[in-house]
Amino acid sequence: MCNGCKECLKFKELQEFIEEQDQNNKESALIAVLHKAQGLYGYLSEEVQEFVAKKLEIPISKVYGVVTFYSYFTTEPKGKYVISVCTGTACFVRGAGDILDEFKKKLGIKEGQTTEDGQFTLDVLRCVGACSIAPVVLVNDKVYGYFEKEQVDQVLNEFKER
Known part of the structure; x- marks a missing residue:
């Protein structure tokens, strides 16, 4: 060493x-x-x-x-920004599946994958314990409640500019 x-x-x-x-x-x-x-x-x-x-x-x-x-641990490198879409029951019934599909489409990756430029990783969480503000999306430690699929571009642009 x-x-x-x-x-x-x-x-x-x-x-x-x-x-x-x-x-x-x-x-x-x-x-x-x-x-x-x-x-x-x-x-x-x-x-x-x-x-x-x-x-x-x-x-x-x-x-x-x-x-x-433990799902917290990962054996693969993650992107600079990890986007986690909650797919727990409350989030799912309020549109989390459509939100996840929109992120997949915009990023050109599947859940568990990282974009080629290393900027974004797309993950799924089963529950973040914020059911009262479902559906929930996290980008690293930033929580977005009452998320709508129309917000996907806005969130991606926010983090691309950093």
């Missing part, structure tokens, strides 16, 4: 975080460590998962099992 490149600095920061965890119960630290790693890298590559397994002294199969069990 070198001392200056961006990737090595991320691994160093992750290693320091791991060392701060309870060394007597490393398995209980796994989820916190994975959250930290995903925050640093944007996703959990095979290399990062192997690093975590080695440093926590747990099998890679355990790490991979946790990563693939």
